[in-house]
Amino acid sequence: MSDQITYPDVVNFAVPFFIAAILIELTWIVLKRRGGRYETRDALTSLIMGAGNVASGIALGFIAWGFFLVLWELTPLDLGTSAWVVLLCFVLDDLRYYWVHRFGHRIRWVWASHVNHHSSQHYNLTTALRQTWTGTFTFMMVVRAPLILLGFHPAMVLFCGGLNLIYQFWIHTEAIGKTPRWFEAVMNTPSHHRVHHGRNARYLDANYAGVFIVWDKLFGTFVPEQEHEKPDYGLVHNLGTFNPLRVAFHEWLSIFRDVTRPGLSLRDRLGYAFAPPGWSHDGSRGMTPEIKACHLARHPEDRDTPGFE
């Protein structure tokens, strides 16, 4: 019976809402002359990345879906479809999102897919739609396996994942400063997620949350937005192209080039694929701890402040 349950493909249904919200944000920025910036080519690239993400979901979605159905066949558990189960599924799937996102920044193989979400130097609602085309190849669908084995139906899990993404849309804005204290304490907000998009040494590898910021507080990755330090959006090494194909695939190519360099040990090759971004066999590049240390060498006054503790 519950094998036939269907949930709406929420992300697709949200498209008209996304377009309307972008137009509203843009109007707000133009009228108020504050609250963010838009630039044509940047926004166009973000939107094309978003459209390509939907297309890749249609083309490759069957791989993850097939994997989930196999797990669903295997598990003897079925929690049913009551509202409480859906709610619990949403919360646990958000925990799943936190870890997938954290892996997305700490494992180069997963970063190769996620990097494009961070490749814009802008931070507006179009940035939210700058999504990966290559998520399937990260195999991060395995992180959802426990949920399905616990008896949450695959369709419900995907439904909750879709709602999670839709929630994250509205937080990609500079038009909203801070929300009420209780909301900032529990939920992911524009302020918390601006930090996540910051390339400032202070803000690197912080605030991985999807919906609930409590995961970052629990696992020690929370950094609050500092009044005196505005996030500088983009990558540690910003791209020099708006070409969506280059945006989508550059880090995969870069992994390939590093892994196939002559004269490396197997361990080095694995490091280039799976160590944190910035890892190198000879230490010639910088990972987050080195970037933070370099910053502190030049700005010792920042020692023991948020992001440098």
Add this chain to the structure above:
Amino acid sequence: MPLSILLPMVVIGVAGIAVLLHVMGLSQPRRFADADEARAAWDREFPEIPANAATLCHDGSAALIATDEGPGVVWPMGADSTARRIDHARIERTTDGLILRLPDFTAPRIRLRLDGDETTEWLDRLEQSA
């Protein structure tokens, strides 16, 4: 959602927003006001390689950076900027400046609009290090 609805909605939405932004004048590329601004743009990308000097081109659309580790260029990325060290570049002289081709998948081609004297000077300095 059927593709027959989703596809036109996405195409019209994306194209509509892009045209709207362009008509609103939001396609203006960044211009560096002075050499200090160009240096700051360099420092933002390469804090570990200090800029010794920045030479801004006549219209402020790019700057040649001198460092202890060789030359670099900063140039606009839309309303923002990016920077690269210039080594192993293929440099081509055009009627209105230079085209640098880098073995870098994320910045394969940098087009520099320079006047005649600038073109000669920049080419000289870039080739010295090549």
